[in-house]
Amino acid sequence: MKKIFPDAKAALDGLVFDGMTVMSGGFGLCGIAENLIIALRDTGVTDLTVVSNNAGIDDFGLGFLLQTRQIKKMISSYVGENKEFERQYLAGELELEFNPQGTLAERCRAGGAGIPGFYTKTGVGTVIAEGKEHKDFDGETYILETGLVSDLSIVKAWKGDEQGNLIYRKTARNFNPMMATAGKVTVAEVEEIVPLGSLDPGCIHTPGIYVQRIIEAEHEKRIEQRTVRERESA
Amino acid sequence: MAWDRNQMAERAARELKDGFYVNLGIGIPTLVANHIDEGIDVTLQSENGMLGMGPFPYDDEVDADLINAGKQTITELRRTSYFSSADSFAMIRGGHIDLSVLGAMEVSEKGDLANWMIPGKMVKGMGGAMDLVAGVKRVVVVMDHASKSGAPKLLHECSLPLTGREVVDMVITNLGVFEIETGKGMKLIELASGVCVDDVKTLTQADFEVAV
Numbered sequence: 114m115k116k117i118f119p120d121a122k123a124a125l126d127g128l129v130f131d132g133m134t135v136m137s138g139g140f141g142l143c144g145i146a147e148n149l150i151i152a153l154r155d156t157g158v159t160d161l162t163v164v165s166n167n168a169g170i171d172d173f174g175l176g177f178l179l180q181t182r183q184i185k186k187m188i189s190s191y192v193g194e195n196k197e198f199e200r201q202y203l204a205g206e207l208e209l210e211f212n213p214q215g216t217l218a219e220r221c222r223a224g225g226a227g228i229p230g231f232y233t234k235t236g237v238g239t240v241i242a243e244g245k246e247h248k249d250f251d252g253e254t255y256i257l258e259t260g261l262v263s264d265l266s267i268v269k270a271w272k273g274d275e276q277g278n279l280i281y282r283k284t285a286r287n288f289n290p291m292m293a294t295a296g297k298v299t300v301a302e303v304e305e306i307v308p309l310g311s312l313d314p315g316c317i318h319t320p321g322i323y324v325q326r327i328i329e330a331e332h333e334k335r336i337e338q339r340t341v342r343e344r345e346s347a
Numbered sequence: 348m349a350w351d352r353n354q355m356a357e358r359a360a361r362e363l364k365d366g367f368y369v370n371l372g373i374g375i376p377t378l379v380a381n382h383i384d385e386g387i388d389v390t391l392q393s394e395n396g397m398l399g400m401g402p403f404p405y406d407d408e409v410d411a412d413l414i415n416a417g418k419q420t421i422t423e424l425r426r427t428s429y430f431s432s433a434d435s436f437a438m439i440r441g442g443h444i445d446l447s448v449l450g451a452m453e454v455s456e457k458g459d460l461a462n463w464m465i466p467g468k469m470v471k472g473m474g475g476a477m478d479l480v481a482g483v484k485r486v487v488v489v490m491d492h493a494s495k496s497g498a499p500k501l502l503h504e505c506s507l508p509l510t511g512r513e514v515v516d517m518v519i520t521n522l523g524v525f526e527i528e529t530g531k532g533m534k535l536i537e538l539a540s541g542v543c544v545d546d547v548k549t550l551t552q553a554d555f556e557v558a559v
Binding site for chain 2: 140141142143144166189190191192193194199202203211213214215216218219221222233234235236237238239240241271281282283284285286287288289290291318334335336337338339340341342344
């Protein structure tokens with residue numbers, strides 16, 4: 114079965130339907146599937162539930178899908194950088210479920226690993242724990258959180274091969290590996306598709322079994338907070 | 348007289364010990380990195396997925412794939428490792444991180460922390476704060492002692508939604524340093540330069556023992 118597709122549009126062909134759940138990798142704008150997000154917008158699919166740590170910014174990343182009102186619900190840990198998100202949320206047009214960041218990461222990992230629920234002490238005694246099962250282990254209280262799976266996961270990696278093996282670069286890894294495992298279908302976009310055998314098999318971050326389709330694409334890689342230091346003058 | 352932001356960060360930096368793995372929050376906690384004693388070896392964790400965080404890059408070193416949890420561009424060190432966010436929070440939740448320095452809106456005398464949400468205002472989300480306070484071995488809060496209008500932030504009970512219950516071990520404010528021991532309450536252990544106990548009492552609602 115051929116996993117390599119010519120472009121983002123082709124890679125989503127036949128995979129989308131209204132009301133579906135999509136996991137979108139990335140932290141802030143770092144390591145997001147820029148091209149697949151745009152292709153998803155262009156399919157016109159609506160009523161999406163999107164699982165993503167953040168919601169992009171107004172004019173980049175998941176902000177594109179917010180502009181066109183294709184998202185019904187977001188499951189995220191932090192959404193502070195997006196004015197359109199705020200407007201839609203305050204107007205009651207967008208549902209929002211906050212998860213602590215580590216709980217969100219673990220829910221994706223668990224979902225992909227066939228684990229329907231797990232206990233964590235994160236959020237005990239806060240609004241996050243309300244309505245959730247509590248259980249004590251060795252004198253400490255934990256709450257039950259559930260695993261998450263998606264109809265489609267879109268992830269971004271640095272390099273990949275025709276088998277769908279992926280490696281990520283630096284902190285652009287973030288949520289991508291877990292989301293790749295938790296998709297009924299996972300589509301990856303990479304900066305470079307390399308010949309089979311050229312990735313070190315011992316250093317593959319996401320084995321190809323988790324990736325059904327892969328494309329090579331250009332990435333703008335927009336920076337949210339460019340912070341630099343001055344060179345001391347000679 | 349009281350401590351400014353940098354002096355508070357400098358005081359917080361004295362809580363870092365040789366060999367510690369440390370997570371620094373956004374705001375004043377970030378400044379702690381500038382005051383780490385050169386004689387000790389400390390590794391900074393960034394919860395998006397990095398151990399061994401280096402300083403901000405020079406202009407020609409900026410790399411979009413290399414950011415910290417505040418989404419700022421940073422650099423790597425020779426000791427650096429990268430990993431997924433699930434692995435990162437396994438470190439945090441699993442108790443492998445020695446110390447976290449965080450900002451706060453309110454802290455109670457029992458060590459409850461509120462720092463993520465003001466009802467009625469736009470909620471941005473808790474990010475990794477709930478995981479950090481639940482899992483990191485020692486939690487140090489750095490914050491202004493009172494609000495700009497003079498309202499106490501060290502309270503009997505937090506009025507804002509909590510980030511965690513009985514999680515704060517130390518509070519460093521512009522007026523001094525408090526220790527909180529679970530079940531024993533709050534203790535003032537240090538005063539900022541030029542500050543007396545009565546100054547602190549005036550701006551504090553929480554009960555605290557004086558041990559300066």
